[in-house]
Each structure stands twice: as structure tokens, then as C-alpha cells.
Amino acid sequence: MNSQVDVERAQDLERRLRAYEELEKRADWPGALSAGDFVALILLTLVMVAGAYFLGGQP
Amino acid sequence: MNPSREQEFRLGAERGDTPLLPSERVWGFWGYAYANSALAVATWVFLIGGATALFVGPLQGIAAIVIGNIIGVILAASSTCLPCGKYGVEQFTFLRSMFGINGSRLVYFLSVVVLTMGWLAVLGLMCGRALDNLETLVQQTQPDGDGWIVTAGALLAIVLAALVAMRGPDMIRRLSAVIAPSLILIMLALMYFISQRYSFGELLAMPPLQPPFENPHVNFMIAVEINIAAGFSWWPYIGNLSRLCSNQRTAFWPNLVGIFGAASLGESVSLFAATTLGSSDPTAWMRLAGGMGFGVIALSFLALANLTGMVNILYTAVIGLRQLAGERLRSMGWGVLIGLFCIIPVVIVVFLPGIYDGFFIFLVWTSALNSALAGIGIADYFFLRKQRLNLRHLYAEQSGSPVRFCKGFNPIALVALVAGFAIYVVVFNPQTLAHTDFFTFATASLPSCLLAGLVHYGLTRLLAARLGWGGYPKGNERNIEAAGLRVQD
Numbered sequence: 191m192n193s194q195v196d197v198e199r200a201q202d203l204e205r206r207l208r209a210y211e212e213l214e215k216r217a218d219w220p221g222a223l224s225a226g227d228f229v230a231l232i233l234l235t236l237v238m239v240a241g242a243y244f245l246g247g248q249p
Numbered sequence: 250m251n252p253s254r255e256q257e258f259r260l261g262a263e264r265g266d267t268p269l270l271p272s273e274r275v276w277g278f279w280g281y282a283y284a285n286s287a288l289a290v291a292t293w294v295f296l297i298g299g300a301t302a303l304f305v306g307p308l309q310g311i312a313a314i315v316i317g318n319i320i321g322v323i324l325a326a327s328s329t330c331l332p333c334g335k336y337g338v339e340q341f342t343f344l345r346s347m348f349g350i351n352g353s354r355l356v357y358f359l360s361v362v363v364l365t366m367g368w369l370a371v372l373g374l375m376c377g378r379a380l381d382n383l384e385t386l387v388q389q390t391q392p393d394g395d396g397w398i399v400t401a402g403a404l405l406a407i408v409l410a411a412l413v414a415m416r417g418p419d420m421i422r423r424l425s426a427v428i429a430p431s432l433i434l435i436m437l438a439l440m441y442f443i444s445q446r447y448s449f450g451e452l453l454a455m456p457p458l459q460p461p462f463e464n465p466h467v468n469f470m471i472a473v474e475i476n477i478a479a480g481f482s483w484w485p486y487i488g489n490l491s492r493l494c495s496n497q498r499t500a501f502w503p504n505l506v507g508i509f510g511a512a513s514l515g516e517s518v519s520l521f522a523a524t525t526l527g528s529s530d531p532t533a534w535m536r537l538a539g540g541m542g543f544g545v546i547a548l549s550f551l552a553l554a555n556l557t558g559m560v561n562i563l564y565t566a567v568i569g570l571r572q573l574a575g576e577r578l579r580s581m582g583w584g585v586l587i588g589l590f591c592i593i594p595v596v597i598v599v600f601l602p603g604i605y606d607g608f609f610i611f612l613v614w615t616s617a618l619n620s621a622l623a624g625i626g627i628a629d630y631f632f633l634r635k636q637r638l639n640l641r642h643l644y645a646e647q648s649g650s651p652v653r654f655c656k657g658f659n660p661i662a663l664v665a666l667v668a669g670f671a672i673y674v675v676v677f678n679p680q681t682l683a684h685t686d687f688f689t690f691a692t693a694s695l696p697s698c699l700l701a702g703l704v705h706y707g708l709t710r711l712l713a714a715r716l717g718w719g720g721y722p723k724g725n726e727r728n729i730e731a732a733g734l735r736v737q738d
Binding site: 195247 | 313640
């Protein structure tokens with residue numbers, strides 16, 4: 191970690207890590223999946239699995 | 250910092266050296282949905298649809314495709330796209346948080362290197378079969394099975410794929426741009442030819458090609474398992490695509506358009522083609538479906554599409570291997586590394602050509618691994634880390650990082666992986682199709698995913714804090730610890 195490039199690389203990584211730490215401190219993370227997304231996902235999965243099974247999966 | 254250096258670091262972030270910032274990510278919802286669909290609609294959908302037709306007829310087959318893919322895709326995407334899409338972190342760097350630095354290298358080797366070698370052999374053999382069927386069409390002879398044309402064609406495809414991969418990403422991008430639309434055209438043409446011969450009702454009532462069991466429910470569950478395996482087979486790849494998306498939501502939902510929706514449609518068309526044309530081999534459909542003209546064009550495109558797929562996965566796997574491997578591999582020439590990578594696929598083509606007809610066996614074996622990996626990922630990210638990663642731990646020197654675990658490996662995650670793999674094989678043996686009664690209502694992937702997750706969660710709660718492994722948050726201090734603030738103090 192002596193060369194100028196290595197120092198600058200470490201600074202760049204530090205800048206990126208700090209950016210995410212700033213985001214982490216906020217109450218809401220922009221574009222994060224919400225509880226609504228998870229509920230929609232579970233419902234969609236159940237409807238797809240049950241629907242496909244009852245429409246075509248039974249022998 | 251001068252602009253050229255800034256550009257260099259940004260390129261490094263794109264390649265996975267550091268986390269990508271939200272402002273640097275290139276894909277919105279539809280951009281990722283398109284890329285995702287183009288990835289999904291490749292020659293593997295033909296193989297998966299064809300394999301499904303062996304076990305069930307079209308009506309049950311479509312149900313198996315929908316059920317299997319939705320389960321596999323959602324579990325694979327939850328364990329990779331959500332963390333990688335949130336933090337912009339490279340997938341196998343993220344895996345350090347649960348497997349350790351060396352453990353993530355091991356997972357890369359098992360899930361990407363082995364999988365890619367198998368796929369190279371399968372797609373190479375498909376190229377060989379396409380050439381053999383072309384010869385059959387032109388010469389009006391019978392196909393040669395696994396004769397010399399198939400072997401020579403497969404070996405030629407592997408050599409060509411290696412040569413193109415050595416040329417770099419520009420050529421790959423140019424080839425890839427034309428393949429997905431061409432395959433969609435071939436599928437539409439197949440559907441047209443099939444609809445000319447059969448009504449929709451007749452199609453749905455067709456029987457399976459070679460059901461191995463008398464009980465149709467068991468055959469149906471095997472078809473579901475094959476399609477869960479197809480969904481899970483994206484696990485090694487989609488994390489690194491999703492980190493290019495603008496946010497977590499954009500990194501997740503388009504998977505349902507592409508690797509679920511587009512792949513399911515393609516597999517359904519393939520299922521119809523296999524059932525009506527009496528073969529699970531896609532190269533035979535192209536010969537039988539629409540006469541000489543269609544056959545020659547479709548088989549040529551199929552061979553080219555396989556070649557493109559092979560180049561894509563070969564290039565991606567070797568890039569990743571170089572990133573994760575030590576100095577010795579990194580100092581090796583790019584061409585030499587690609588050449589060495591192709592040795593095992595060549596051996597498989599020559600000595601185990603049966604991998605092509607028993608393709609689903611290979612696919613389902615990979616699910617024994619991928620389902621356990623997904624279970625561990627979900628347990629670790631959602632339940633142990635409460636969706637918060639400490640990026641400083643992931644990028645720290647191994648000697649000073651809690652994700653060093655034990656000599657760079659997390660024994661807990663490895664035990665969980667073995668447990669998940671073992672329960673899979675006990676419940677359903679992909680090689681012999683032997684199964685327990687439990688399999689007939691629970692599948693094998695779901696118990697494997699659940700058990701691996703439970704073992705990882707339980708042992709981590711029990712041991713990791715005492716041993717100082719992993720930097721897991723404890724109770725209500727999780728936010729401070731996970732945000733990385735304590736590490737900086």
C-alpha cells in the first residue's frame with residue numbers, strides 16, 4: 191500500500207463505503223423493497239403455484 | 250484525483266473490485282428486464298422444455314414449468330439480487346459475509362466453474378447434434394446419434410468458443426445482440442407449424458414422451474423439480490447483473506419478466522414441440538417441424554446460438570476465476586487460462602456424450618447445490634444480518650476482518666451446505682430418480698433450501714458470537730454494528 195495508485199485506490203474505496211454508510215443512516219433507503227413488495231411477492235407466488243396446480247397439475 | 254484514474258476506478262467498480270454507487274448503475278426496470286429476457290431466451294429453454302416433455306404431457310408440463318420456475322427464480326433472486334442490488338456489491342464478494350473469503354472462492358469453484366464446464370459440454374454437443382441433423386436433412390439419411398459428426402462438431406464448437414472468448418467482450422456483445430431475437434423467431438415458427446397440425450385441445454391432451462413411473466403425480470413432481478432446478482440455475486449469475494440496476498426494486502422485479510416469464514414461455518413452446526414431434530432433442534424438432542428450408546435455417550441459427558451462449562458463459566466464468574484466484578492464475582496468459590478451462594468440457598464430450606440426452610440429470614444435480622446456497626443466503630442476509638451488510642468487513646484485509654472466520658472459511662456455512670446437499674440426495678436422487686414419499690409433495694429443492702438455512706441460522710446463533718466470527722449484529726445493537734460505525738472507531 192505504498193504507491194500513489196494504491197493510496198488513491200484506498201481513497202476511492204473509502205468514498206464508496208462512506209456513501210453507503212450515509213445511506214444506511216437514513217430512515218428510508220431509496221428504492222428498497224418495502225413490506226408491500228414482500229406481501230405482493232408472497233401473494234403472487236401463492237396464486238401462481240396454487241393456480242397452476244389446480245388448473246393443470248393434477249393428473 | 251485525475252480524471253483518468255477516476256475512470257479506471259469506476260471501471261474497476263463495474264468489474265466488481267469495489268461497490269458500485271447508485272449513481273453509477275446503468276439499468277432501469279425495462280433495461281434490466283430486456284437484458285434478463287435476452288439471457289433467459291437461449292438454447293437452454295429448448296433443452297428444459299424438452300426434458301419436461303419426457304415426464305408429463307403439455308397441460309401438466311405448463312403447470313410444472315410455472316410452479317418450478319416461480320419457486321426457483323424467487324428464491325435465487327431473493328438470496329442474491331436483493332443484497333447485491335441494494336449495495337452494488339459483487340456477488341462473490343457479498344458471499345464472503347457468510348462463507349468467508351476463501352469459502353466464497355470455493356463456492357465460486359463449485360457453482361460457477363463446475364456448472365460452466367458442464368454447460369460447455371452440453372451446448373457443444375447440441376452444436377454437434379445440430380450439424381448432424383443438418384447433414385441428415387441435406388443428405389436425406391438417418392441421424393447418427395452420438396457418431397463422429399456429433400463429437401467433431403462439439404469439439405469444434407468448444408474450440409471456436411475458446412477462440413472467440415480470447416478476442417474479448419466486443420465480439421461477444423455483437424454476437425449476442427442478434428441471438429435472442431432469432432431464437433424468438435424460431436419459436437414463433439415452431440408454434441406456427443405445430444398449430445397447423447393440431448388444435449389447442451389436441452395439444453393439451455397429448456401424453457408424455459417417456460414417463461419413468463406409473464404414478465403420474467410422481468412424474469409431475471419430477472417435472473416440477475427439473476423446473477425448480479432451472480430457476481435455481483440462475484443463482485450464480487443474477488447477483489452480478491442486479492448490481493448494475495438503479496436500486497433494489499429494479500434489481501428484483503424484472504427477474505419475473507425475464508428469467509421467469511420469458512423462460513416459461515420459451516419452455517412451453519419447447520414442450521409443445523417435443524410432445525408433438527416425439528423427441529426431447531431440440532435439434533430433431535428443427536429437422537422435423539417445417540421441411541428442408543426451415544430446417545437448414547433453424548439448425549444453423551441453433552448452432553450459432555449455442556456458440557454464443559458458450560462464449561458468454563466461458564468468458565464470464567474465466568473473468569470471475571481470475572478475480573478470485575491467487576496471483577499464480579492472474580499472472581497466467583488469458584489465452585492459456587481459457588485453453589485450460591476447456592480441457593474438462595472436451596473430456597466430457599469425448600467420454601461422456603450421454604450428458605446431452607440425460608441433460609436434466611446434470612441440471613438437477615446443480616439444484617442440489619444451488620438450493621442449499623439460496624437457503625444459506627436467505628438465512629444469513631434476512632434473518633441474521635437483518636438486511637444490513639457491513640461493507641467494511643467485506644473489503645477489509647483478510648487478517649483483520651471478522652469475515653475471515655476460520656482460515657478464510659466459515660465452517661458453519663459449509664456444514665449447512667453439506668446438510669442441504671445431503672437432504673436433497675436423500676429425498677430425491679437425481680441420478681437414479683429414486684425418491685421418498687416426502688418428495689411427492691415437498692420436492693427436494695425446498696427441503697434442501699430450508700434445512701441449509703435452518704442449520705446455518707441455528708449454528709450461527711449458537712456459535713458465531715462466542716467464536717467472534719462474521720461480525721453478526723447482536724440484538725438491538727445491530728444497527729450500529731451493521732452500519733459499520735463501530736468498526737471505524
